[in-house]
Amino acid sequence: SREVKLEPSIIDLGNGVSIGGEKLVVMAGPCAVESEDQILETAYAVKASGATVLRGGAFKPRTSPYSFQGMEEEGLKLLALAREATGLPVITEVVNPRDVELVARYADILQVGARNVQNFALLKMLGRLDKPILLKRGMATTIQEFLMSAEYILAEGNQRVILCERGIRTFETATRNTLDLSAVPVLKEQTHLPVVIDPSHATGHARLVPSMSYAAVAAGCDGLIIEVHPCPEKATSDGPQSLRPEAFASMMEKVRAFAAVA
Numbered sequence: 082s083r084e085v086k087l088e089p090s091i092i093d094l095g096n097g098v099s100i101g102g103e104k105l106v107v108m109a110g111p112c113a114v115e116s117e118d119q120i121l122e123t124a125y126a127v128k129a130s131g132a133t134v135l136r137g138g139a140f141k142p143r144t145s146p147y148s149f150q151g152m153e154e155e156g157l158k159l160l161a162l163a164r165e166a167t168g169l170p171v172i173t174e175v176v177n178p179r180d181v182e183l184v185a186r187y188a189d190i191l192q193v194g195a196r197n198v199q200n201f202a203l204l205k206m207l208g209r210l211d212k213p214i215l216l217k218r219g220m221a222t223t224i225q226e227f228l229m230s231a232e233y234i235l236a237e238g239n240q241r242v243i244l245c246e247r248g249i250r251t252f253e254t255a256t257r258n259t260l261d262l263s264a265v266p267v268l269k270e271q272t273h274l275p276v277v278i279d280p281s282h283a284t285g286h287a288r289l290v291p292s293m294s295y296a297a298v299a300a301g302c303d304g305l306i307i308e309v310h311p312c313p314e315k316a317t318s319d320g321p322q323s324l325r326p327e328a329f330a331s332m333m334e335k336v337r338a339f340a341a342v343a
């Protein structure tokens with residue numbers, strides 16, 4: 082908390098990118114890694130528009146057991162290939178404590194998904210890693226509970242924790258979740274950790290992603306994590322909320338009007 086550490090934590094993400102300082106960090110890429118062509122094309126495109134971290138899921142926590150579950154290690158290898166090609170550090174989710182070691186071998190940043198925010202066994206394992214962790218808030222997690230989950234990682238020794246607000250469940254159905262933007266100033270008040278906003282999962286609709294991104298930057302977030310897919314209608318997951326590379330490019334132009342991008 083701020084009581085223990087007053088100054089903001091600036092976290093090195095690899096390849097000279099850090100989060101929590103003056104500059105906004107934009108992480109972008111597909112929901113799921115689907116093929117070599119798909120991840121490379123997306124990686125080059127998001128880099129050209131100013132993203133400095135590549136996202137892509139290899140282990141996907143799907144609501145239905147019959148939905149595509151991810152390419153697993155093959156997907157991790159493709160992320161490593163895309164990192165080599167573009168120089169972008171990569172962020173990817175670890176779903177199962179059993180896979181922590183495997184995912185850590187390939188990833189620069191490990192993501193904990195909303196559904197695992199209170200998987201304390203997983204959090205403790207990540208607390209013993211020497212890699213940054215992006216911890217997503219659960220869809221029904223209070224800010225206090227969210228911070229206690231972060232504490233599980235910090236208490237084990239890993240101080241490189243990034244908090245991510247990705248929308249919470251409310252009665253509203255126009256959006257997939259309700260983006261709790263006030264989480265940005267509230268978290269900034271209470272903790273020294275960097276705060277990232279995920280407008281893709283928060284809204285569930287690509288057309289709403291740009292406006293919520295600008296609002297998040299205005300609210301003072303340290304970073305954005307955005308789903309981008311070269312062909313959203315063919316995406317294996319989260320197509321409706323994924324921006325086309327061209328839409329991402331024009332959004333990034335406007336983001337620069339609000340903030341210096343890393």
Ligand code: PEP
Nearest residue numbers: 112194195196217247282
């Ligand atoms: C994701 O980032 O693709 C994801 C599954 O997000 P969340 O855990 O926020 O639903």
Ligand code: MN
Nearest residue numbers: 112308318319
């Ligand atoms: Mn997704």
